[in-house]
Amino acid sequence: MVAVTKSRSAFGWEHFPHVADIGVRGWGKTIDEAFEQAAIALTEVICDLAKVQPVQQVHIHCEAPDHEILLVDWLNSLIYEMATRRVLFSRFEVGITGCTLKAVAWGEVIDRKRHQPAVETKGATYTALRVAKDANGTWVAQCIVDV
Amino acid sequence: METSRLTRLSEFTWRIEPHDAMRVPVVIYADVELIRSMDDKVYEQAKNVAALPGIVGSCYAMPDAHWGYGFPIGGVAAFDAEEGGIVSAGGVGFDISCGVRTLCTGLRREDIEPHKEQLADALYRRVPVGVGSTGNVHLDDAGMKAMLVRGAEWAVEQGFGRREDLERIEEHGRVPGALPTEVSTQAKKRQRHEMGTLGSGNHYLEVQEVARIHDTRTATAFGIEVGDVVVSIHCGSRGLGHQIGTEFLRRMGQAASEYGIKLPDRELACAPINSTVGQSYLGAMRAAINCALANRQIITHLAREVFAELLPAAKLDLIYDVSHNTCKLEDHIVDGQRRRLYVHRKGATRAFGPGHPELPEEFRDLGQPVLIGGSMGTASHILAGNVESERLSFASACHGAGRSMSRRQATKLWRGRQVVDELAERGIIVRSPSPRGVAEEAPGAYKDVNAVVEAASRAGLARKVAELRPMLCIKG
Numbered sequence: 001m002v003a004v005t006k007s008r009s010a011f012g013w014e015h016f017p018h019v020a021d022i023g024v025r026g027w028g029k030t031i032d033e034a035f036e037q038a039a040i041a042l043t044e045v046i047c048d049l050a051k052v053q054p055v056q057q058v059h060i061h062c063e064a065p066d067h068e069i070l071l072v073d074w075l076n077s078l079i080y081e082m083a084t085r086r087v088l089f090s091r092f093e094v095g096i097t098g099c100t101l102k103a104v105a106w107g108e109v110i111d112r113k114r115h116q117p118a119v120e121t122k123g124a125t126y127t128a129l130r131v132a133k134d135a136n137g138t139w140v141a142q143c144i145v146d147v
Numbered sequence: 148m149e150t151s152r153l154t155r156l157s158e159f160t161w162r163i164e165p166h167d168a169m170r171v172p173v174v175i176y177a178d179v180e181l182i183r184s185m186d187d188k189v190y191e192q193a194k195n196v197a198a199l200p201g202i203v204g205s206c207y208a209m210p211d212a213h214w215g216y217g218f219p220i221g222g223v224a225a226f227d228a229e230e231g232g233i234v235s236a237g238g239v240g241f242d243i244s245c246g247v248r249t250l251c252t253g254l255r256r257e258d259i260e261p262h263k264e265q266l267a268d269a270l271y272r273r274v275p276v277g278v279g280s281t282g283n284v285h286l287d288d289a290g291m292k293a294m295l296v297r298g299a300e301w302a303v304e305q306g307f308g309r310r311e312d313l314e315r316i317e318e319h320g321r322v323p324g325a326l327p328t329e330v331s332t333q334a335k336k337r338q339r340h341e342m343g344t345l346g347s348g349n350h351y352l353e354v355q356e357v358a359r360i361h362d363t364r365t366a367t368a369f370g371i372e373v374g375d376v377v378v379s380i381h382c383g384s385r386g387l388g389h390q391i392g393t394e395f396l397r398r399m400g401q402a403a404s405e406y407g408i409k410l411p412d413r414e415l416a417c418a419p420i421n422s423t424v425g426q427s428y429l430g431a432m433r434a435a436i437n438c439a440l441a442n443r444q445i446i447t448h449l450a451r452e453v454f455a456e457l458l459p460a461a462k463l464d465l466i467y468d469v470s471h472n473t474c475k476l477e478d479h480i481v482d483g484q485r486r487r488l489y490v491h492r493k494g495a496t497r498a499f500g501p502g503h504p505e506l507p508e509e510f511r512d513l514g515q516p517v518l519i520g521g522s523m524g525t526a527s528h529i530l531a532g533n534v535e536s537e538r539l540s541f542a543s544a545c546h547g548a549g550r551s552m553s554r555r556q557a558t559k560l561w562r563g564r565q566v567v568d569e570l571a572e573r574g575i576i577v578r579s580p581s582p583r584g585v586a587e588e589a590p591g592a593y594k595d596v597n598a599v600v601e602a603a604s605r606a607g608l609a610r611k612v613a614e615l616r617p618m619l620c621i622k623g
Contacts, residue, residue, distance in 0.1 A: 017553035019186065069400075072397070084336050084386075118583035126396065126400070144216075147348050147554070
């Protein structure tokens with residue numbers, strides 16, 4: 001199966017296949033960038049990112065025992081904010097120090113006609129979970145999301 | 148999965164012999180083709196489950212088993228609390244108490260056919276469906292607590308449905324032992340405006356025709372015959388269940404090592420039943436089961452309102468309501484002895500056999516209705532529990548077809564509009580807010596539910612009673 005790749009530049013995101021659900025993968029020069037790109041991949045599970053205007057912002061703070069759980073916490077925080085505020089996000093700014101994440105996510109209230117959201121995300125999982133710096137120095141952050 | 152890795156016990160029964168850390172064998176019920184198409188991950192995951200503390204008997208995989216989170220989907224495993232048994236959030240899943248209920252309209256296909264478009268539009272308008280939809284039931288703190296403790300019983304008291312519905316729901320619509328205090332503020336907040344919503348993904352409300360009867364006596368007791376029209380609702384505990392699953396997966400991941408449980412897979416996160424985390428999870432999970440039961444009860448009421456307006460002769464009596472993502476405390480006979488066990492069913496349906504005291508009198512001597520949802524546009528099935536279901540699988544059967552390809556692959560093969568048009572040509576009306584959602588759920592993206600049901604039936608897990616064909620589908 002072929003993953004959907006949006007870019008093969010220094011940073012980017014893609015979806016990778018899982019039979020029942022879907023994998024999100026982000027990469028970048030820094031761990032912050034990889035987390036931002038993974039968040040873009042999360043939005044793209046639901047709808048087309050370009051349709052979401054970054055007009056309102058939400059602050060997110062996570063702390064975890066390691067980087068991998070931090071990724072799950074970050075994506076789950078976004079899922080929680082999307083569900084309770086009924087918003088979608090399209091822009092992210094992440095800052096990670098140690099295992100603490102501080103981030104701002106920009107987005108707007110769901111407009112079902114305009115955004116045409118395909119599927120709800122239930123939660124980020126520990127399946128295919130990986131946060132690591134590969135041999136050429138690129139950070140990768142990925143996991144399967146239950147939909 | 149290679150059949151050579153398994154011991155074949157009969158045409159439909161296969162075993163992974165205990166090896167490495169396994170405490171018990173794994174038994175898989177499937178035909179050769181289903182085994183061959185089964186992901187190798189099922190082997191690994193079932194083997195991991197068989198190694199968990201306190202597991203009793205065997206770990207079972209149903210014919211529709213596929214790669215899940217820690218536990219395989221289509222997995223059944225029972226644990227004894229007194230022997231250090233565990234409870235696992237991954238063994239229940241994110242969508243706690245996701246399930247199916249089927250209602251008998253009392254109408255015939257010809258009664259519905261002329262009004263089908265109108266009925267589809269009205270159901271689509273009334274039942275909130277898809278991402279970002281909200282229900283008309285908004286819960287304050289007291290309402291939330293009452294709903295989490297009393298489930299469908301609460302919903303009936305609020306005017307959603309009838310008292311007699313409760314007799315046709317597992318645990319009479321209210322699972323005991325729910326602890327709203329163990330449900331986080333976040334989980335409650337996520338649910339506040341989601342009561343009575345269908346959700347998205349593979350969830351649906353379908354109007355179906357009874358196309359075939361395999362067991363007339365049982366079908367009669369369930370109240371259906373060929374040509375009758377039924378309504379099936381497939382959904383779960385919505386945001387509340389998803390949030391509880393998320394939170395406890397994390398908590399249990401940490402707790403397991405504190406309790407000295409070695410996890411071969413992070414996702415297998417679990418805690419001893421007799422531990423603070425274990426009890427906290429059970430209390431929260433039961434609250435989520437009640438939430439799912441209340442949710443399906445409210446949607447039932449909405450469907451009844453629509454029928455009452457358009458087709459006032461319709462009755463919409465509840466045949467039964469089953470949940471296929473649960474952990475329940477049940478009595479089972481193991482090696483001739485009755486034991487209280489915590490039975491995880493992750494993508495598996497309870498299938499109590501004839502004579503079980505939990506069953507309504509009308510079909511107690513025939514076995515529990517086992518409701519198997521198809522995918523959009525394909526058949527669904529009603530089965531019934533057998534006497535031997537108890538011995539074979541702690542009284543469990545399959546739950547559905549399961550996907551055969553990823554969502555991404557499906558959207559490459561189909562367009563939503565095209566799927567809707569093709570189904571319309573076959574007389575099946577689809578209403579959905581999302582064309583991409585429809586493409587992702589295209590019938591061709593799922594395995595053949597008939598093969599799964601055939602294997603479950605021939606293995607003896609449950610017997611076939613009726614086949615349902617969709618007439619219209621409201622999809623998230």
